[in-house]
Every structure is written in C-alpha cells, then in structure tokens.
Amino acid sequence: MMRLGRSMLAAAVLLLTTATAMAEAPLIQRWQTDAGATVVFVPTSALPIVDVRLTFDAGSARDGEQPGLARLTNNLLLEGTAERSAGEIARSFEQRGARVSTSSGRDTGTLSLRALTKDGILDEVIKDVADVLANPAFPEDAVTRVKRQMEVSLREDQQSARTLANKAFARALYGDHPYAAPPGGTRSSVSSLDRASASEFYARYYNRSNLTLAIVGDVSRERAERMADRLTSALPDGKPAADLPPVPSHDEAQTVRVPFDGEQTVILMGQGGVNRSHDDYYPLYVANHVLGGGGLVSLLTDTMRNERGLSYSTFSTMRPMARGGQFVIGSKVRNDALDEALSVMRGIVGDFHDQGPEADQLADAKGNIIGSFPLDIDSNNDLIGYIGMIGFHGLGTDYLQRLPERISDVSRDGAAQAFREHIAPERFITVLVGPEDVIGAD
Amino acid sequence: MRRLLAALLVAALVPGLALASASRWPVSETQLDNGMTVIVREDHRAPVVVSQVWYAVGSSYEHRGITGVSHVLEHMMFKGTDAHGPGEFSRIISRNGGEENAFTSRDYTAYFERLAADRLDLALALEADRMANLALADEHFASEREVVIEERRQRVADNPASRMHERFNAVAHLGSPYAQPIIGWQPDLEAMTLDDLQAWYERYYSPNNATLVVAGDVEPEAVFDLARKHFGDMKARELPEAPGGTGMVEPGARRIDVADSRARVPRVVMGYDVPSAATADSLEDAYALMMASAVLDGGDGARLSQDLVRDQAVAARAGASYRAIARLGTQFTLQAAPQPGVSVDDLESALREQIERLRSEPVDDATLERARNQMLADHLFQMDSVFYQAMEIGQLETTGIGWEIIKDYESGLEAVTAADVQRVAQQYFTEQRLTVGRLQPESDKESAE
Numbered sequence: 001m002m003r004l005g006r007s008m009l010a011a012a013v014l015l016l017t018t019a020t021a022m023a024e025a026p027l028i029q030r031w032q033t034d035a036g037a038t039v040v041f042v043p044t045s046a047l048p049i050v051d052v053r054l055t056f057d058a059g060s061a062r063d064g065e066q067p068g069l070a071r072l073t074n075n076l077l078l079e080g081t082a083e084r085s086a087g088e089i090a091r092s093f094e095q096r097g098a099r100v101s102t103s104s105g106r107d108t109g110t111l112s113l114r115a116l117t118k119d120g121i122l123d124e125v126i127k128d129v130a131d132v133l134a135n136p137a138f139p140e141d142a143v144t145r146v147k148r149q150m151e152v153s154l155r156e157d158q159q160s161a162r163t164l165a166n167k168a169f170a171r172a173l174y175g176d177h178p179y180a181a182p183p184g185g186t187r188s189s190v191s192s193l194d195r196a197s198a199s200e201f202y203a204r205y206y207n208r209s210n211l212t213l214a215i216v217g218d219v220s221r222e223r224a225e226r227m228a229d230r231l232t233s234a235l236p237d238g239k240p241a242a243d244l245p246p247v248p249s250h251d252e253a254q255t256v257r258v259p260f261d262g263e264q265t266v267i268l269m270g271q272g273g274v275n276r277s278h279d280d281y282y283p284l285y286v287a288n289h290v291l292g293g294g295g296l297v298s299l300l301t302d303t304m305r306n307e308r309g310l311s312y313s314t315f316s317t318m319r320p321m322a323r324g325g326q327f328v329i330g331s332k333v334r335n336d337a338l339d340e341a342l343s344v345m346r347g348i349v350g351d352f353h354d355q356g357p358e359a360d361q362l363a364d365a366k367g368n369i370i371g372s373f374p375l376d377i378d379s380n381n382d383l384i385g386y387i388g389m390i391g392f393h394g395l396g397t398d399y400l401q402r403l404p405e406r407i408s409d410v411s412r413d414g415a416a417q418a419f420r421e422h423i424a425p426e427r428f429i430t431v432l433v434g435p436e437d438v439i440g441a442d
Numbered sequence: 443m444r445r446l447l448a449a450l451l452v453a454a455l456v457p458g459l460a461l462a463s464a465s466r467w468p469v470s471e472t473q474l475d476n477g478m479t480v481i482v483r484e485d486h487r488a489p490v491v492v493s494q495v496w497y498a499v500g501s502s503y504e505h506r507g508i509t510g511v512s513h514v515l516e517h518m519m520f521k522g523t524d525a526h527g528p529g530e531f532s533r534i535i536s537r538n539g540g541e542e543n544a545f546t547s548r549d550y551t552a553y554f555e556r557l558a559a560d561r562l563d564l565a566l567a568l569e570a571d572r573m574a575n576l577a578l579a580d581e582h583f584a585s586e587r588e589v590v591i592e593e594r595r596q597r598v599a600d601n602p603a604s605r606m607h608e609r610f611n612a613v614a615h616l617g618s619p620y621a622q623p624i625i626g627w628q629p630d631l632e633a634m635t636l637d638d639l640q641a642w643y644e645r646y647y648s649p650n651n652a653t654l655v656v657a658g659d660v661e662p663e664a665v666f667d668l669a670r671k672h673f674g675d676m677k678a679r680e681l682p683e684a685p686g687g688t689g690m691v692e693p694g695a696r697r698i699d700v701a702d703s704r705a706r707v708p709r710v711v712m713g714y715d716v717p718s719a720a721t722a723d724s725l726e727d728a729y730a731l732m733m734a735s736a737v738l739d740g741g742d743g744a745r746l747s748q749d750l751v752r753d754q755a756v757a758a759r760a761g762a763s764y765r766a767i768a769r770l771g772t773q774f775t776l777q778a779a780p781q782p783g784v785s786v787d788d789l790e791s792a793l794r795e796q797i798e799r800l801r802s803e804p805v806d807d808a809t810l811e812r813a814r815n816q817m818l819a820d821h822l823f824q825m826d827s828v829f830y831q832a833m834e835i836g837q838l839e840t841t842g843i844g845w846e847i848i849k850d851y852e853s854g855l856e857a858v859t860a861a862d863v864q865r866v867a868q869q870y871f872t873e874q875r876l877t878v879g880r881l882q883p884e885s886d887k888e889s890a891e
Contacts, residue, residue, distance in 0.1 A: 097819025309585030371539010
C-alpha cells in the first residue's frame, strides 16, 4: 500500500521537474555601466517595488592585519556624510518608506535597498543612496560608537556555543589564510581600529570597479540603467580587489575543544569544500542533500532526530565561498550523549563516503531540489539574493535556467565519486564546544 | 523647504500604497458544512502554492502540568497515521519538490507545505489524513519528547536572552496563560504522557477548529472543491471554551532582576499591559499603539536609535515592539542593551524618558508621517512573500480578529493622529501596567575573543 503510493508519486515528480521548473526561471540581464561596474538585472512587475543590492569585494578577507576592519567600514557607510548626519540620512529614507541596510561577511561588503517604484520617490531614494555611498564622512563619534557596538556583539558571541564553534572551525581550517579571522574581529583587534583605517579601507575597496550591482523589481531596463549609472558614477574610480590566495589544504585530523558552560555540546565536523564554479559542485550538492542538507528526511537528521531522539537539529551543509568553501556537519546534543552522537554521525558519514547515495535516495533528492526550485525564486527577495550572488561570482546569466538541468544530470556514480574524491572524513576537523568535563582535554 | 517637500511626498505616497496592497490580489472565503473555514489568497506571480492548516490551539490553551503539550503534539503530527508510516509525510512532500514544516505559538498550531501549484491536492490529502487519523504510539513519543527537550535546551536553556525572556513573560503576563512558555516548563515536558497528547488531539483537532489558508497560483473555486473532497466528510466536534484573560486592568508594577553567570551582555526589557486587536475596546487603540511603536523604532532615524544609541550613547541597540495580533491582552515592549560602561539603571532611565515624552507631548507631524509611511511601505513589501500573506490571514483568524481587518489596515493607520498616540500612551504606559526586567551578568568575565 505504502509502496504503491511511493512509486506513483515518484512518477509524478518527473513530470513536474521537466514541466515547471525549467520554464519559469528568468533570464538575467547583465551589462557594464559607463563607470565600469557590473550590473545584473531581472525585471518583475506584480508589485510596485524594487530591490537593489550593491556587492563590493570588500569582506573580511581584505582585513589584512586588522580583523574587523571590513565590518567597521561597512557599518559606517550609513553613518553620515559631510553634509548630513546618520539620523538625517535614515529619516530621509524612512520618509519615503525605503529600507536601506548594510552587511558584511568574509567575501563581501553589501548595501541593500528596498523601495517603492513610484515616480518622485524612487529617483530621490536612489539619489540619496548614491550620495551616502560615495561620500561617507566616517565621523569620529560614529567610529567610537560602532566600535562599541561591535564589542557588544563580540560579547554576545561568547554567549553562543554555535558562534564559538564556527569561529574555532574557521581558525582551524584556514590557518594563515585571510578567511581565518572572524569578520567581526576580536576584542583586541577591534579596539585598535580607527577612523583612518576605515577611511583607507573604503578608498581601496568601495570603488566602482570592485562592485556588482543587482536590481530586481518593477522597473524597465532603461530605468534600471539610469539607476545603475546614478549609483555608480559618483563612486571613486579604482581597481578590483586582488585575487585571494588559494585556501591551504588540511592534511591531518584535528580536534578543537572550546569550553562553554551549557546543557548541550555543539559539534561541528568538516573540512574545506568547493565553490559553484567547480564542476563537482552539483554532484556534491546532491550528495550533501541526501546526507544532511535535505531537512527532516536527510540521513543525518533521520537517524539523530527521528530514530534516536538525540538532537533537535543535525545537518550537513556546503558553504561555497569566492575561494573554495566549507563542508560542515553539525549538531547540538545533551552533554551526556556526546559520545553516542559522535559515533553515530561518524558512522553515517563513513558509510556514505564508502557507498554513496542509494538510487532511490538520489532520485528523491533530485526530485526535491528541482521541484522546489520555483519556490526558491518566487519572490523579489529570493531573486535579488540569487542574482547578487551570480553577478558577484561571475556565474553565467543563464545560471538559473541551467540549475535544474545541472542537478538533473547528476548520476548516482557521479555523486558518490565526487563525495569520495572531495570529502575525507579521516581528516576532518572536529570542533566541540561544551563543558570542560564533557569535551575532554587535548 | 525640506518640510514642505516631505508633506507633498506623503500626499502622493499614501493613495498609491492603498491601491497596491488592498485590491491587487483578492481573498475568497468559504465554510464547509462541518464548520471548517477555507480562505484563498490569490497570487499568480509564480506557479507555486502555500497551504497552511491552522488549529485554534496553542500554549495559551494549556495549564500547569501539561504546558508544552500543543508543541509536542505538533512534533508528533509527523509520526504517521494508519495509512502513512512515521516520517512518510515529510518524504512524500520532499520527493514532490516541496517543503513542509509546522509551528506552534500561544494561540495557534499550524502546519504548512510549499509546493508547485499543481501539487495542492497531495498536500490537502495528507493534511486531512493526519487531522483525522494520527497514530500516536509510545515508541515514537519517547524519543520525540527527548527531541523537544533538546529543542528547549537549544532555544532557552543555553541562551541567556531567551532565559531572561521566559522569566520576563512569566512575570509580565501575570495570571494569564501567556505567562506559560510555548515550549512548556521542563518538569511538565518530563511528566507528559501519551494520554495527554491523545486527549489534546481529540479535543482540538477537528475541522470546526481548523482554518485552511491557501495562497498562491490557484483558483478559489478549485481550492474549495479540493477542501470539500478531503475535509468535507469529517465530523465537527464540540469545542471547549478557550481560556480567557484575567480581567485585571492594572495589575500593579512588577520587576524581575536576573543575575546570570553565563550572560555577557546586560539587557533591559520594559513591558506595558496593553490590549491586542482582539481585546481592544476600539481598534483605534491598536492602530495608535502600532504607531507609537513605529515612532520609537520605525528605523534608524526613529527616536530610540537617534536618542538612546546616537545622541545619549547609552544603548548599543534599542527597540520597541507591539504585536496587535493576539487572542488575549498583550504587551508593548521596549528592549535595549547598554553600551559598554553604561549601567542598566541609566539605560532604564533613558527608556523611561522616552515613554514620558510620548505621554507628555504630542508627536510632531514629520515624525508621525515618517512612521506611517514606513509602516505602509513595509506592509506592501511584505506582499512579496506568498508565505507571509497566508501567515497573516491564519494568525488573524485563529486569534479571533478575522482576516477582513487587512482591508482596513491602511485606513486604520492613516486615521491615527498625534493626539491618539498621546492618549494611548497616557492610558496604557502607566506604572501599574509596567513590568521591568533586567538581565545582569553576575560577573563581567573577560576573555580573549
């Protein structure tokens, strides 16, 4: 009875994947502004709104000897120009209903805007954003305050076992590579940052040659071009950021223990990974979906949560970066279940490494990824995230069209082979964050 | 000059917004013979659908001894029926290119699927099956209760802000079922039995206590037909009266000071007992309270950021919130974390000054218009998410407010005057309605990173 249901539904998936997903993905328009910035654009028409994302190659990988500098600079973008204070800037956006925010990570520093497309509103908002972005004054009082806010965030990180684990994992994985330091810096590094260093960082990295501009929304191509020109022409000329050095390979297993007073222990295990430009990215993506990327039905969650009741959340994930990426398996378990959890997780990964996905697991994973693709691009918010990423990493303008086909092309052997080739459980970095008497000593 | 320009912009802005969100996508509603409500929000932008089944039951229906039972039952709803084994629901949806999950709150428990629009039939078939035929078994319950206890450890026990929040709620919602944590008190979770779940399921999981909300690329009549096909044969059941509020209007000033050795960042929370859109004598009060919240915290240009974070430099961040969508009386809260070196006393004083200002002087026109514009724009921005549209309808239905209020949201906000904001501030932001919660690290441990 159940079996019959399963196979009938599986047949329906095939129809779905070919009919729906491939037809709906929008084509991305791409061009260079006169000022030399790359623009990616997708028009949508149902809502009178537009999303704009400016992505600079200005993440913490550019911090050099000053961890936290990229974050500080990014946090200061909306904090005032020579003419206007932070409050005046914010209120001019709010008056027009516009949402403007900044964020930064290891690879990028971004500024995001969501605004109404109404005549007389959007033009003013774009003019404002262009002015603010091109003329930040980095006022001393703002520098002092933002540094204090970063210090508070670092203290909060100390309250989160998961955050501590991610930091420890990156340190162990990246060694001397610029990705090693946390984007938020450290208490000592942040305290030594100043106005001059932020101003210099801005001058070096926030230029129009180091920028990808993404636009999604209810505007014509012509209007999008005018917006892009306006946003980029005021920015200083400059050079693209240099290529990052290759990520070092990690040859030996290592366990990192971070003491934390909690009822649970956080487990992270993993290694370096590949990014979206790599041929094996898609076979690995499908393999990871089966292993721990597919939610409640994936192998790790099914065993750790459904079968054994060990954990509320267990996952595996690929985190593609500009250079390489991360492959991470994680869980949170009650302290007295740590040994069992480690042995279960290692067992699942080991078996999966040896045997790869089973045929029906692979088919189900592909059905889910391809079938759910329309859900991933059904809003402007989803699209701006996708095309911003596509533009920044220089992926093809047909990326969205080709994605279902790339997943569809993954064979069982291909997924198994890619996983065996790239993932080496015997060399994993293991991070344990929990009470000292639980996680043990080196 | 700037002021004049601003006024012109507002005049242009507001009518455009009203047109955009109220009439763009129609909402249709029907009721099945067994009392189940079905609401369809059409959004034809993409060939996708969101299906949500909402039950009018959550932690505010519980009592001490069984707190957390709604949420544990939500977990058990994935453990199979007579026709589908444990986890089978999730696997079928996943294989069909869908996503599914569920969430529990004070006033509702909801189950959802996101799928290609032509898969709606499948989602409804599965939801109808588990509405009527859930197979609650001891073996699955034993491990799932452990999962929920792990969830509690992860969300609450190992998170200082959540630990504080749980205690604040217990004090601020004096005598109200909202004082109970949604996830339940630990001893209640440990003592819970399969019989508790069975009773809960039989009491509340009936068609007349459920609302089906479908949003996306669908036609209402087709959805109604599918709903009748899958849910129409189920029988209505008599429902118990939902637990109400306490009837206390001004319970008295309350205070909770939490010293926490595992916290690193202090925190101040101030909450005032206020009506929700369901309990307010007049909806005008709810709209005026929303506006008060936006005046304080509508963005980085609003008062809390301007005064507390930038000018006085006492807060690293500060915010205000008011959720009008609630079945019972609720809280208007201010929350802040101090900048390093600033005491929680000084931060509390600064927050109190903001409240006093709302009480003592009318909000100036420019501030009011800015707050209003941002709220109207945000409401339109939220329409970008199909899921949000269904969510809003489900919340309004299960809290007894009714989805039709969406149609009046813009006019309701437009009608709020500075005098209204001052009036609700004077009426509700009083000492006798206030709970102050403060979290202080026991010792300010330093570490290298």
